[in-house]
Structures are given as structure tokens and as C-alpha cells.
Amino acid sequence: MNGHTNPRTAALLSVSDVHVAYGKVEAVRAVSLDVADNEIVTIVGANGAGKSTLLNAIMGILPLKGTAAFAGQDIAPLDIEDRVAAGLSLVPEHRELFATMNVEDNLQLGAFRIAKSKAAAAFERVYHLFPRLKERRKQLAGTLSGGEQQMLAMGRALMGTPKLLMLDEPSLGLAPIIVADIFRIIGELRANGVSVLLVEQNARAALEIADRAYVMELGEFILSGPAREIAANARVAASYLGFQHEGASGI
């Protein structure tokens, strides 16, 4: 968890002065953020702080004001589908799986925008990361357990061979033991050449695997820096990490 101290030199994703409004309410205000190649960046903050809104706006689900560039291309005028084709991928909070289709079909559709010839290799890579999905490949997505659904959602996103994977609350509602597994895999993605932008309420776990972090409150970034420094910040510790609970989840 080191290196990449100056992400601006090789920003994969770069958004600056972004505003996102939900009707009349501005949920995100004047936010700027970078993610470099091979970097894991996390945004921590309470639910309602605007983290998911920001991810959704970067993906194109919500309209944003400001500039957003991905791999050197201005993505603001692009539809969601074109952003996917450009190598940007989001695993949303509610996972949005195709519940009545089986695991294999879900994964196959994940490769909808890449060449058929590349899909076989993508299958292999995803099954290697999530052996459980291979065991369940004929099972309907809706009948999977919560942890397996999260794996499938991540697997489906990875099938499209994205350059940047955005994860919205991947640990939500999962057993602490599965959460550990998910975070281990997120850590491994870097080796596959995928950058990660992680939104997480489980701030402690997120800060442990991230290179850098932003702290979001009421729609604005109030702090940013290397993850270790953020974790050590007294205010962050009090608001988001809580006092050390003995036996609190072991990640």
C-alpha cells in the first residue's frame, strides 16, 4: 500500500468541481477527485453524505455539473452504456443482478460490450477470482446468498474488463466473515490491472486496503490524503471508526 503518491501525473479518472443535484437538493457540492492507474481509492462517510450519489453521477446514472474525464476522454456527454464501453464499471449498492437468469448468463451479459473472442478469457479470470461462482453457474442469480450475489455483481462487472471498478458498499448486509473475503479480493484486483474506487461505510476495512482516501460529509469532501493518515485522524476516528470495540468485526 504505497507508491502513487502523486496520482495527478497519471490520473485514470479525474473529476473536478462536481455538483450533483437530486431535484432541488444538492447532494454533492464542489467535489474533486482523482484515481490513478493501479490505485485503490476509498470514499468514507455516513450514508446520506453523498457518496453513492457521486458514484452514480460518475457512472452517468445521475447528471453532474463540472468536469469528468476518464482515460483522457471527457465523459460528461456520454451515456452510461458508452462509459461502460470506455472501461468504467460500477457495482451498485443494490447490485442490480438479473435475478431470474442464471449465473453464467449474468456473467455472459457482463461481457456484452467486449469482443466475443475476449469473453472466454474473461470467464476464466472471473471464475478464478470467485471459484464459488463456477460451482453455481447454472443457479438463478436471485437464489444466491447475499455474499454470492455480491461476488456475482463484482464478477459481472469484471467480465467487461474495466480499467476502473467502482464499488458501492460491497460489504452491506454481509456476514463479517464474507466481508473479509470480499475485501481480500478487492485487494487482489490491483494485480489484475484494475483500479478501484470504493465507497464504504465500513470505514476501517476500507482504509486498510486503500492507498488513498477521501472523507465525505454533507455532500463535500472535508479531508483527503493517504489512507493511513486518514485512519489516524482524530476526527475521523471519532465519527466513523468509533472507539475500538473489543471483538468488533475482525477486519
Added chain:
Amino acid sequence: MNTTIMLFLVQDGITNGAIYALLGLALVLVFAVTRVILIPQGEFVTYGALTYASLSAGQFPGTARLALAMGIVAFGFDIYVARKSLRRRLVGRAIIVNIALPAIVFALTYALVGHPSGIAVNIALSLAIVAMIGLFLYRIAFQPIAHTSVLVLLIASVGCHLAMQGFGLLFFGAEGQRGPALSNAAFTLGPLRFTGQSIAVYVVTAAFIVGLWLFFGFTLTGKALRATAVNRLGARLVGIRTTLAGQLAFLMAALIGAVSGILIVPITTLYYDTGFLIGLKGFVAAIIGGLVSYPLTAVAALVVGIVEAFSSFYASDFKEVIVFTLILPVLVLRSLAQPAVEEEKD
């Protein structure tokens, strides 16, 4: 009961039921992918039938003009929406799909009218015209409000039905028309007489059902349409264009409607507003199928056709009453079978 009469009624019912099955399938398809309850399905039937009949009679069908006009409007919509980032590929696609295609079909139709042309050519032209109208209808009327509630989509659907029925009257007049049969062959089997036309109805229906099953089960495009039906956001997140999925669904529905129309126009006289009632009976089948199940819809359609045939024989005054109230007990059974479904609306 006289067996011959019964067999005859069953045969009649199955022929009609097969048409209802086709329409029911189209309705299910469109609803699943776009949440639109396609009231104008009946107009696709009328347009298909009467375009074919007009061409066969050597007249230029107004629908070709409508397709071209709708294409131009659709082009305007495409360009307006993309005005901030007009890329060459996008404009190129808009020109080809919205302008070039209907213009070519228009020109072909224009060139061929009056010349004695084969049934196959007339059918192909009719299908092309109606399919394009379906595609553009989605682009113009529904794509801009695709995110709204089922209710709003339904009302828009009614608006489209009214406008299209009005165009139908404008193009084809108030008189009924018939078209030439695909084949004049016929044979008898026991007391029953099978015409080539009724055999065509069975074969085409069966082929469509098998074709749709293969398409949705085994092709990536078919799976993408299903994925759009199951989860729109999920589909967009893997890069499936739900707008294209909607256009494709409408195109297929229009095609199915036109095929149904061409199949029945040699058997019954069709008027500009006949399609509505035929479409509604397809609906009854689709509703019984729960707007989700293709096989159930097909079976229900046959039942509707047979019930209709029998009630027109025994209580012809109350034929429609019987057909339309048929769905109430079915609906009640369905909702009793799955009572605790929580709908998340809007």
C-alpha cells in the same frame, strides 16, 4: 351436441386463437422490455393487413408515407437529444435508420405500385413498412418518457392508438378490405376442410413461438432483451442500450402484428378499426398469461379463440361479454395464488 359442429367450432377457434397467441406474445414481449402496455398492437394488425391488401390491389398505401414522416420526426428527436455531442457515428446511424431505410422502402413501394408484383414482394414491403412504424413509434412516443410510471406509459399508448387509428381511417377509408390468400390449396380430413391459409396460420404461429424461444434462450441479443426486462439499470450497467432494446421490442411487436394481419386478411374482411378488438383479445390471452409467460399466453390464446367460437355459435349476442369476462375468474385465481407480492411502484 353435433360432433361435426363441435369440431368445426374448435377448428375455427384454434385458427383465431393462433392469431391471438401471436399478438399476446408481442404484448408480453413489449411489456417485459419497456413496461408499455401496447394498445396500438391492434393497429399494427390493421396496418399490416390493409397495406398488404392495398398493394395487392395496386394502390399506394398511405402507411409508406407515414413511415417516412415518422422517420423524419425520429431523426429530429435523435439529433435534438444528442445536440451537445454530435458525433459522426451517431449522426450516421440516425440518417441510415431514420431517413435512408424508410426512403428506400418508400421508393420501392412507389416504383412497384401498379406493376403486377408477386405476393411475396407485397408481403415483404408490408412487413418492412409496419416494422419501421413500430420502431419509430417507440423512438418518438415512448423513449422520451421511458422512465415514467406504467400508468403514464399506458395513457401515451392510448394516445398512440387513437392517432394511429385515425391515420388508418385516413389511409384506408371506412370500407373493409380483403387480401389475396397465400395459397388456394385445400384438403378435407373427415368432416373438416383445411385451407392453405389456415395451415399457414398454424405454421407461422408455431414458427414464431419456436423462434422466440430460441432467440431469448440462446442468443446474446435475446438474453440482453430479457436482461433489460428483468433489470433496466443492471442492463445499462453492462452496456446494453435500453433504448435500443425498446426499439427492437417494438419492431418485433409491429412485425408480429403485421404478420397476423396478413394472415387473417384473406379470411375475414378487415376495417380500419378491426385491429383494436383483435388486439384486445390478444390482450385477454396476455393477461391470463400474467404478462410474463410466453407458453401460458399461447395456451390461453387458444382457449380464448375456442371460447369465442363456441359463444358466437350459442350466444352470439353475448359473445364479447363472455370473452372479456372470461379473464376475471382467471385473474382472481392468479392473485389468490400469489397474494403477498409487494409491488414497488412509480
Added chain:
Amino acid sequence: MAMPQRLPILLFALVMAAIPFVPGMPPFWIVLLDNIGLSALVAMGLVLLTGVGGLTSFGQAAFCGFGAYTTAVLTTTYGLSPWLTLPLSLLVSGIAAVVLGLVTVRLSGHYLPLGTIAWGIGLFYLFSKLEFLGRNDGISGIPPLSIGSLRMIDPGTIYFAIWIAVLIAALLTMNLLDSRTGRAIRALRRGHIAAEAFGVHAPRAKLLVFIYAAVLAGLSGWLYAHFVRAANPTPFGAQAGIEYLFVAVVGGAGYVWGGVLGAAIVVILKEVLQSYLPLIFGGSSQLETIVFGILLVTLLQLAPTGVWPWLMARLPFTPIRKRPDMSLTLPPRSRATATPSVLLQIDHARKQFGGVIAVNDVSFDVQAREIVALIGPNGAGKSTTFNLITGVLTASSGRISVLGKAINNAPPQDIVKLGISRTFQHVKLVPDMTVLENVAIGAHLRGHCGAISSMFRLDRADEARLLAEAARQIERVGLGEQINQLAGSLSLGQQRIVEIARALCVDPILLLLDEPAAGLRHMEKQQLASLLRQLRDGGMSVLLVEHDMGFVMDLADRIVVLDFGTKIAEGTPGAIKSNPDVIKAYLGAVA
């Protein structure tokens, strides 16, 4: 600018009353206004039914038919006075609504509108085939309405009858919406589970709006019959039914005045098209439906929620929202005199969905003044257990008892009467209702006034007490600032807290909380924990599902762990933390 709510209505009534006396008013305009009023009556019923209650009906024209044909037959064949047939027309429409409603309102989702199309068309054909209704020709020679010697023959006199009916209907509808029953109806559009958890009888409430809408349509039909003095099937067919729905949607399906505005737009639009299109394009009359259809689609694209809300958003008026008088109190819910120490006992409860066992012979109990936590991975059966306790689902086998008495698959409406209230994992608030209104639904069973008394405003004292109680619970959970905000504008974490306030309005003995801390910050979680402790110390018990182990371990007196539907452990937080099975299945390596 703030404005008293009823002032605009008075102004509107005065304007409408003055219109016929304007010198030089073309009689043709009065006919249009008559038609608008007739259409508005039906649309208003649809506003309540479809826009507010979420029940889409294409069949309203058929109810107009019942009203019209009833008076047509009775006045022509039996010579009854039109005023005598008014209650009978309304009654026949109402009875038809009960019969059709009993079948229809139980339909869920899209079956409902389609079911209404079906019987709408069926009834149209019935009207046109029955001998005593005159078949396709219908019935003519219906006498006009008359008061003394005033015979309402011309459009200018029946105008008053029509518009008085519209105004009265509007007032009654608004009163109904702004009441305990109205809140219940408004809550139904978002699904019935939350409303039923607080004692709303969903099918009954739906049937009520269904009948109400049908009676308004019947009234419109009755007026129509005496206006045109004839009845034939055409105006009561599917096309008309569809058109009424359009009127409501174009005006704004959720708004009483949207119905009136929609009627005005559609009636005038059709008239203009009919009279001017032939002038522009020559005699082809089919253009009218084409242009009408196209304009309709265009209108929906420009204002998909209808014209009324679009218009209101552009007016500089804000409605005055009074704060409830907090000095009023509700009497506490009556409860058993001797409270046993075991509140809730779950004994080998089992729930199977097809081949999947979601809850597998689970047993545990909740004692008085105790906080019990239910933990386990997603899909372990926690929410299913909640649904079994609250009657949303019925157990396949096993026994669940409250205060020693088995609940025997009682429905949710009965469970809440026992003093068990809940929150939901996926927040189930009505986003376009205020926090106060949402929370007041929790006190539904503690009010008594029904639909009729609220229509006539006899419910005000009862209503004030309910709102006071709701306000008190909102203050208690610390959301006093947000009381008049729309629930949908709050953050998800705050919405969960609103759900707790709503549950507290029941005056419960046992509170079931499904992931209450999700979405809260550390400090907010601490505030929530202290509120829950305070409730426990005041005598309430809490059963909660939660994933935040820090929160659970600090707060719970006892923890039950589920995994794959089976209870794998139960004990104090300390014991659970070191239980090897729990560590293996759920917690993972302990830090």
C-alpha cells in the same frame, strides 16, 4: 406568499356561479362547462382511485352507465321523479362497485387495470344487448330535473346542478384525503405491507375508494342522463373509460383539482379540434382523433406528472402547515393487566418457500424489558422471522405466541393490536407525504373516525390528538426540525428513524427493528442506542436485526444467531463473541 387553504376554492365557486350571468356569454360555452363538470366528477373519483390509491381503472365509464341507466329506466318505465332516482342511481353504482370491486381490488400490479378494461368492455356489450335497456338505441325521453316550476331543460340551468355537485364532491374528497382514512389510502399506493403493519385493512380501504369513485361516476351518469335526456351505450364504453383516465392523468392524477383542470383541457381541446381542424384541413373528420392522440402524447412528454402540479410549482403560494397542538394526548392503548415475563415466544417456527427452508425450526423468546438482537448473514432468515412474527408471512409449522397466547397466523392488522410494531429493512415510507403524516399512520388504530365523518369534518378532535401524538414521537426521536418535510427528502438514515417514530406511535410493548442503524454515523448510532435503552428502561422490549457488531454487542442483552435459517447460538454478547460456531459461520477471526 402563504395562503389559507380554502380561500381559492371559495373564489373559484364565486367565479363559477357568476359565469352564466356574464352578459353575452355564448350558450355554447355553458354547454362546454357542463361537459367539463360531468367529466370532472368522474375524473375526481379517478384521482382518488388511481392517483392517490394507486388503483388504475379503465372501467369508470361503466359506472356512469349504471347511474344513467338506473334513472333512465326508473323515470321512463316507472315514472319515478328524478330526485327519487338520484339515491337509487348512486346505490346501483355503489353496489356494482362492491361486486366488481370485491373481484378487482384484490388483483395486484398490472392485472388490475387490465381487469378493469375487461369488465369495462364486457359491461359495454351488456348495455348494448339487453332488451330492457333498449339495446344499441338506448332509452330516450328522460324527464329533465326540476325544482318546483323550474325545469332544468337548457344547459344554463342544469349548469348549477352540475357545478354544485362538482364543488361538493371536491370538498368532500379533499376532506377525506386530509384525515386518518385519507392517510391510509395514500399509504397504499406504495404497497400494502407497511400500511397493514399499522392496522390498515388494505383490501377494505381499496374497496372504499373504489366505491367512492364509482359513486361519483354514477352521479355524473345521473346528471348526464337528465342533461341530454337520453342514455345509450356509446358514452359508457371502453373508449370513454380510457378517456376519463386520460383526463385524470393529464390534469395530474394525484390532485383533486387536477381532475377538474384535466377535464377542462380535454373537453376544450376536443371541441377546438372538432370545430377548427376541418376549417384548416378541409372536411376530413378523422384528423381530429389523430391530432388529439398526438397532442396527448406530446403533453405527457412535456409534463408527465400532469398539468396541475406543473402549474402549482410555478405559483408563488406555499400552503400553511400548522404545527399540531402538543398539549392534546391520546389515551394509551389498552393492554393486558398482568404482564407475564415472556412477551414473545417462538417455538419451532418453520417457513418453507417451495423447496427452500428459510426458517428452520427456530425457537427463542423475548422477555419483558429486554433488548434481543437477531444476527446472521443476509439470507439467514432474519427478515423472514420478522415477517412471521408480524403476520406478513404465515409459518409452515411451529408456534408463535405473544403474552402466552398463540397468534395462529393472525394477519398483520391483528398483530399490531397486540402491541407489536416494526420497522422495515427497506424503508417503507410514503415519500410524498410529510414526516408528520407518515408517523401519524402509526397511530392509525388509536383513532376512530371513519371515512364518512372525515368527509364532513366531524373528525377534527380525533385528528388533532393523532397528530399531536405523532409530533410527540417525532420530537422523541430527535427529528422535530424535519416534521413538515417530505419523507422522501430525508437521508436514508433519517428515514429509518422516522420509521421508528411511526412504530412508537402504536404505543407498543415490543418494537421490532430491522437494521435500524444502517446508514447512521457513529455518533448517531450512539444516540439511537441510548434511545433504545431508555425505551427498554421505560418498560418496552426490543427485538432487532443489525449487522453493525459494535452497535449490537454494546446494546443487546441477548443475541440470537441464525445461519441458513437455523439457530446456531444464543446468549449474552460476551458468550456469542467467543462462540466458535458463530466465529466460523459469521464473525470470522476475532480481532
